[in-house]
Amino acid sequence: MKITRPGRPPAPSLNWAYFLDVDGTLINIADTPEAVLVDQTLLDLIENLHRASGGAMALVSGRMIADLQSRIKLPQLPLAGLHGLERRDSSGRLWIHAAPPATKSAIKEALAPVLARHPGLLLEDKGLTLALHYRLAPRLAGYVHRFMGRFANAPEQGLELQRGKYVVEIKPAGIDKGTAVAEYLAEAPFKDRRPVFIGDDLNDEHGFAEVNKLDGISIKVGKGVSCARFRLPDVAAVHHWLGEALKGTA
Known part of the structure; x- marks a missing residue:
């Protein structure tokens, strides 16, 4: 891995495919997984970006899909949980990779x-x-x-x-956020779009590497060594950057 260069990523486009980590990226990390807060402003941002991008937006998280759904409450939103071990596609089908x-x-x-x-x-x-x-x-x-x-x-x-x-x-073994992104990119509405992956943690490096192979936009949130090509400083900056894609769509 290499240290990402400073500075913001390019202005976002609604023609891209968005893959977003949750904890540390869309919401601030809390002491325990149950203690995180998802406010209405974030819910509106997720819903509006999903709609405006033609459905080409998925959350790719270490949380279970059931946990994500209970907090996000958007049944049409594609969700990948447990670092890609479970994945709900844009049609609502569920795909599972399980250990004994x-x-x-x-x-x-x-x-x-x-x-x-x-x-x-x-x-x-x-x-x-x-x-x-x-x-x-x-x-x-x-x-x-x-x-x-x-x-x-x-x-x-x-x-x-x-x-x-x-x-x-x-x-x-062998399943991660990168494989989840690859599976989404083989399907509509993600197929043939430039992929964006935003994350903050070591487990997001697989997602960064996958979109880098496709000349996508990989964005590391916060400090630390990463293979991501761009960087945003914190959760608030992620919200602001994603919000720029929605300007003029209201």
Whole structure:
């Protein structure tokens, strides 16, 4: 990866295809996943951009689709959840990439004594993945990464480690935000449009890399090393930039 160059991306176009991360990109990160706030202004922005772009807009998140839907409440909006393991296309069809339930149960059993010893850790069962949050216990970062890495280092399990901001997630290998973007771009209304991916975290690098291959617009939110080609400083700047695409459409 390389450090992105400073400065804003080019002015947005309604002819592009938009793929947007959620936490840290459209909404500010909170101490726990349940504590985030989605206000009406953001809901209006998402709905208006989806409509004005002809439906070529999808949220691509680490959250479950059910979680996203409960907060966004736009049943027609394409959603990719769990870093692409589940994906709802523009026609409403749901696509799933799942890990064996027995494997997930074994990992939860191994984590039980760890959680008992360290109450600052939070295990989030997302159905298809398991995410261990350490935002409330940042001193345990190294321990969490090593412990969760044991499961990803067993090739026969077909699992991999997904690292984020104060979270480590175990998920099926080979599926990520980049593969979700590629799947959308093979379908209407995204097909043959210039792709845009906006994200803030390590797990968004797959999305950046995918749109870079297609001469798309990759935008890193905030600081840090990234392969994204452009940068915006924070969530408010993302809202403002996306809003520019809607000028004159009201």
